[in-house]
Amino acid sequence: MTTPLQVWSLRPLILAVFLAIAGVLFYLVIEEKIFAAQNLQLRMSLATFISVAAISFAFALERVRWHWVAGFSLVWGSILAFVAYCSFSSQTGRFEVSLSLFSGLIAAGIALPLFQTLLKQGQLSLAYKDLHQNAWTDILCWCASWAFVGLSFGLAHLLASLFDLIGIDLLKTWLRKDWFIWLFIGASFGAALGVIKENERIVSSLQSLVMAILSILTPPLCISLVLFLIALPITGLQPFWDTTTATTPILLGCALGAITLVNAIIRNCSAEESKNRLMRYSAVGLSVCILPLASISFISMQLRIEQHGLTPDRIWGLIAVLVAVTYGIVYLWSVIKSHKNWACNIRLNNIRMAVLLCLISLFLALPILNFGQMSVDSQLSRIEQGLIKADKIDYAAFAFNFGESGREALQQMLNSADKSLADSATIALAADNRWELQ
Numbered sequence: 434m435t436t437p438l439q440v441w442s443l444r445p446l447i448l449a450v451f452l453a454i455a456g457v458l459f460y461l462v463i464e465e466k467i468f469a470a471q472n473l474q475l476r477m478s479l480a481t482f483i484s485v486a487a488i489s490f491a492f493a494l495e496r497v498r499w500h501w502v503a504g505f506s507l508v509w510g511s512i513l514a515f516v517a518y519c520s521f522s523s524q525t526g527r528f529e530v531s532l533s534l535f536s537g538l539i540a541a542g543i544a545l546p547l548f549q550t551l552l553k554q555g556q557l558s559l560a561y562k563d564l565h566q567n568a569w570t571d572i573l574c575w576c577a578s579w580a581f582v583g584l585s586f587g588l589a590h591l592l593a594s595l596f597d598l599i600g601i602d603l604l605k606t607w608l609r610k611d612w613f614i615w616l617f618i619g620a621s622f623g624a625a626l627g628v629i630k631e632n633e634r635i636v637s638s639l640q641s642l643v644m645a646i647l648s649i650l651t652p653p654l655c656i657s658l659v660l661f662l663i664a665l666p667i668t669g670l671q672p673f674w675d676t677t678t679a680t681t682p683i684l685l686g687c688a689l690g691a692i693t694l695v696n697a698i699i700r701n702c703s704a705e706e707s708k709n710r711l712m713r714y715s716a717v718g719l720s721v722c723i724l725p726l727a728s729i730s731f732i733s734m735q736l737r738i739e740q741h742g743l744t745p746d747r748i749w750g751l752i753a754v755l756v757a758v759t760y761g762i763v764y765l766w767s768v769i770k771s772h773k774n775w776a777c778n779i780r781l782n783n784i785r786m787a788v789l790l791c792l793i794s795l796f797l798a799l800p801i802l803n804f805g806q807m808s809v810d811s812q813l814s815r816i817e818q819g820l821i822k823a824d825k826i827d828y829a830a831f832a833f834n835f836g837e838s839g840r841e842a843l844q845q846m847l848n849s850a851d852k853s854l855a856d857s858a859t860i861a862l863a864a865d866n867r868w869e870l871q
Contacts (some may be wrong), residue, residue: 459480481534502552532745536794540798653716654715691726694719710749727761748808824852828858
């Protein structure tokens with residue numbers, strides 16, 4: 434049963450104090466005040482734990498079931514800290530696989546509105562209206578809170594200059610201290626977040642306004658994408674490869690835009706969805722266009738991999754493309770299944786896709802699949818087949834993009850009978866960063 438979340442007048446003060454303390458702790462860790470400099474791996478992991486756990490707790494905190502919130506925050510803080518710990522390379526002394534941490538942050542970001550919905554329901558049930566509302570509220574809170582932090586810093590520097598005119602430089606001195614800056618960021622962010630969450634009706638109205646503004650873009654994007662797809666049989670796919678190397682990002686951007694605008698039309702529930710026929714037909718058209726766009730981006734990615742082999746970035750790109758293809762299939766099926774209830778079908782499938790995407794992102798963040806080793810195997814195979822000459826090998830990628838596996842492959846190249854290959858591997862291993870090699 435849904436539990437109405439009560440107004441909590443002390444929330445802004447509580448969040449301001451809590452995040453101010455978290456900001457100071459974060460500063461102490463990253464500034465080597467607790468751990469020695471050589472423990473960079475441990476310090477960055479602990480910093481990740483503090484930031485993720487604190488922000489998760491601040492966004493999810495309610496007067497009811499606060500122990501649920503504490504458990505949720507500790508779990509995700511620990512998971513992201515573990516991912517950060519595993520992303521560190523002992524050979525180079527730096528974090529090699531930042532996309533794993535980014536994937537973990539995506540998983541945590543998706544898990545937050547899912548958890549907030551469960552927190553409000555008080556049971557294992559996901560109401561789409563609450564889920565969609567929570568997701569957009571979190572996005573608006575994040576953006577508005579950071580905007581307030583920027584304004585607060587501007588005001589603080591203005592006041593510091595004002596008092597400095599009469600010889601009082603205390604505030605100006607504090608604003609030069611790193612510990613005070615992090616305390617100030619946490620306090621201002623927490624205060625803004627608390628105030629915004631206490632004005633849920635205003636946030637809800639702002640969300641509706643944003644959805645209404647976005648919906649205006651639905652017809653022109655739908656018409657453009659339909660014309661684009663109609664023109665494809667005439668132009669063929671060859672122009673994609675001749676004009677740009679950014680085919681996949683462009684197509685994925687269009688697919689993401691289509692998904693966003695479709696949801697701007699259907700909104701939280703049937704009562705709130707747009708009744709304008711042009712908007713609704715445009716949303717249906719966009720739902721149908723997602724799969725062709727994602728399929729073309731898949732073809733583009735496959736060709737890129739066949740031409741140049743695997744790299745971690747291309748593997749991540751391929752995963753993004755497959756997610757887009759899945760969304761395309763789901764949205765197309767939602768329209769085909771029932772023309773009258775297509776919006777309800779999409780809302781239901783959005784919940785399933787959110788849970789699936791959260792699990793996939795979490796799986797990819799954990800050190801289960803070694804994208805570096807997969808890339809090394811692919812590139813070494815191409816070298817052995819003579820598809821890549823020694824002077825065309827991307828040694829920088831082996832040294833700095835493929836993780837430990839790449840540097841181990843360079844060590845093996847040192848014993849190669851090809852002197853140019855061995856010499857280049859030696860230079861790559863000795864380089865401090867990839868820009869030296871380029």
